[in-house]
Amino acid sequence: MSYNSVQQLRTDFPALRETEQRKPFIFFDGPGGTQMAQQAIDGMLTYITEGMANLHGAFGTSVKTDALLEDGRKAVADLLNCSPREVAFGQNMTSLAFSIARSLGSFISAQDEIVVTELDHRANVDPWVTLARDKGATVKYIPVNPSTYSLELEHLPEIFTEKTKLVAVGLSSNVTGTVTNIAKIISRAKEVNALVVIDAVHAVPHLPIDFKQLGCDVLLCSAYKFFGPHIGISAIASSLFEKLPVYKLAPAPQEIPDKLETGTQNHEAIAGLIGAISFIEQLGEGTTRRERLTSGMERIAAHEQELTNRVEQFLMSITEVKLYRAPADTPKTPTFAFTLENTNAREVTQWFAENYNMCIADGHFYASTMAEKLGVNPMGGWIRIGLAPYNTLEEVELFERGLQEFISTKLRK
Template sequence: MLSEMPSRNTGAAASFPIDEVRAQFPALRVGNRVYLDGPGGTQMCAPAIDAMVRHLESGTANLGGDFRTSIDTGAMSDAAHAAMADLLGAAPDEIGFGPNMTSLTLSVSRALAREWRDGDEIVVTRLDHDANVAPWLLAAEDRGVTVRWLDFDPDSGTLRIDTLPALLGPRTRLVAVGGASNAIGTLNDIPAIAAIVKAQSSAVLFVDAVQSVPHVITEVAALGCDLLVCSPYKFFGPHQGVLWGRTELLERLRPYKVRPAADRPPARAFETGTPSFEAQAAMLGTIDYFDALGTRFARDGASRVERLRAAFHAFQAYEEQLSARLLDGLRSIPSVKLWGPATIAGRVPTFGLTIANCRPERAAEALASRDIFAWAGHFYAIEVVARLGLAESGGLLRLGLCHYNTGEEIDRTLEALAAIAKRTD
């Protein structure tokens, strides 16, 4: 187990324990598969699976009872909220769980839109997943609100933050942006966006961090946003959504909920119905996995928050090594075009590609025949694909790396891409 490995405070990437890490993922033992589908969902780590099974085997119950399974489930749920708070640098009462990010965003959009009036304005971007666009478009339509669009540069894949001030005004009620693009990997400068939004408006800043949380340290206070959502199944945990919000904003909002839920902490007011307690248990196991790995890199006596950050420093350094290897190889295949940032800087390890004379779905099929798993299409980033002019040609081939991938898998993928490109020349 990772928790039993000795601490080595050497360079994170150089000493990254990839063999021990891969041993923590049962799915990686099946066949000779290369999982490059992480932006759509990662494999679950063994501590998360074990925690989920333990909770179900020991007995589950709804909250509020005087009997043992209800008491134990409540304690586990409290611990899961606290663990997720540590991962995001937040307080436990600021954390709410839901079935997925999309459902939470739709719920938050309805609560926020209660305050909107005819003539108000919101800002959404062309770089986002539709789960951070469509809910706001629907709410704006319902409330008679004007939608303004923040564009991105198709050549660099970066948001045109320089144009944001002109989109803001006294009637701006919301700015919705992504932490990172799920299609081309761009890592957005959320603190810079927050500074502009707060200086020029009183708008709520909502961040879809589904693609950024798996790869970079996330501290909500440093980001400067008001609300943030992410998805544990994108970072080795269960299918679930997470909402974080500033307490003063959450206390002001009135979520659509049943009346007995009125006494819950502010963020938990969005936890409508009976939640998946087994998923919350698995979330605890996921944090335990990060914590154990972080022990290897953190100082002796470090807190859980410090150990989690140490783990993510190690992830990022290792993923940068893998990304450099992939980027170098892609440059050697003339018919492959990379969309988005051209270097490791300013991106997460998600790469959107096209291959000359080969539709993305055909490339994905060819990779799948070699047991290399990747997605093709628009991945719900319909605005991105349209802005790049790729909607009619099938969108993108997407390769997504994470810290359980290996250099050998990168080489195998590059060899396959070179063969696919050669066949279509």
């Protein structure tokens, strides 16, 4: 990283600072939302304190807000490698997905098929299942392999047919970390002229993203997963976006990307988003912002991989742990889902919170189809530990010590 050390990087995250009044948390809940970088906080505070306004006015604060939205689109465009006019903001990824699904209703009929997966977060399943139900279309699922925790892509020729009109798939699982072979799915989808929607919410914090190279039609993500505030982001290929009918107010703009942004946007969150992207940019090198962002993401991935190797080897060495992790030859994010024999997941995470001030999540994480298929719900779902660039080897070692202590005191009495 361009920072001299992880410790230096951590100074950009106020939530990590120890004070006399507060012992710092150890944040292993990145998949549920990262901590906010100082650059994002500063962007929000600056916008709020220097004067807020709505759009399209002649006065200075309104002109500044107009420019803010354009700057936000340009920053996202450099992060995802798309055009600024293909970027639209919304309340969150889920709301954007439902809005886009409603807009796509005119393209779907009762004779059509929509394909989703058993691996994904429901935010990239239910909007399209709801669309199919409303239009009388058929829903098909790409199955998840219960042994490899990856999608069974060998079935694509039978699942994708001439009736397939839309395919929705996650780039990376928010539970197992599995990075799906998106290129294979998109290639098959385009053979049958189907639209492709990618949920990249869990992928963007860990992987360089290239919207143009992917060749999908819609990509969705959320800034609070990569060091920013709660705001949803969509990248929609202009060829689709321009003909996409949307539910909107009659006087509102007809042009892209504004036509999807119903009502007044969360301007301070967009200011924070720009700051979060600036944080990533500062980690990288290059002559353009796109180059620096790609380099920054590669450095994040390299740091996280070092910790990933340690966590993976540790969890695999514990006999009481069942680790839900794809094989070594499958790309994965630094996200680990596991269960402990004869133990409810909440008991484990609550113990870590009380004894180690450690933020570890439990549940099905809205990947409820996979949770049901793998039979983890009776145990309270999975225990999930997710790494971020501000996590350290010392924190990982503390997690290891804590889990060994829990097992020795609770399971090996």
